[in-house]
Amino acid sequence: MDEKKILAGQFEANRGHLSAVAFRMLGSRSEAEDAVQEAWLRLNRTDVGDVENLGGWLRTVVARICLDMLRSRKLRREEPMGDVEPGLPSDAETVSYDPEYQIAMADSVGLAMLVVLETLGPAERVAFVLHDMFDLPFDDIAPIVGRTTDATRKLASRARQRVQGTPVSPEADRARQRRVVEAFIAASRDGNFEALLSILDPDVVFRADEAAMRLGSEAELRGPEAVAGHFKGRAHGAKPATLDGALGVLVEAGGKTLLVLRVTLKGDRIIGIEAVADRESLADLKVAVLD
Known part of the structure; x- marks a missing residue:
């Protein structure tokens, strides 16, 4: 029993790093947590008494799991598994399922980067992430992707060229914009001031019409601190939506439209927000809630 507690403690000490590795490889919080969960299960089925570097062993296991998931996704386009097997240490949800964690992780990688990483093949993505983002030697990455060291180096180099030179398609750019809007809504709803600051451009400006002022x-x-303070804890009833085809936010109360927020992005950050509550202006808008 004591050995299991020690093992669980060692796993928890590595959880943040493992989640970061998995998130960067998969681009999905839920899938990343599935990968970390599977690593925990494998740890419990394996005798690691002779393992000198448990953190490195766990990282290798997570990387291999992610590679399998990427290959499976590419072949079958499967949805992430929703069921979680029992047995993970009791405080598993304290970090990884926190919306604040999700936003912080997305910001640390860069929303545009996540979009571009989706263009890479599974082995390319694993090699690039482990080497360029976590500084793992190619000798250590090669067994994970099943290539020679030289072939693995070429994989990462090819991935690096694609990341640096791949233009983002309109569909990918719309997906990126939606992630920013959804992150803004989540941070506002959760009252997460720091997450809001990370989403807002240093030159962000918020304006409201007279109806919204009432x-x-x-x-x-003006400025991220003032705008973040205004929206902190206020996004109840808010949903991502298109406003005349542009991404924005719909705010409802009692099933009726209260106001909309026109959102202007600069890269991966919000630089402008306009609150519109005037009835006539709202009537002229074509609003569509995003699923």
């Missing part, structure tokens, strides 16, 4: 909005705010 609902409690400020007329104008």
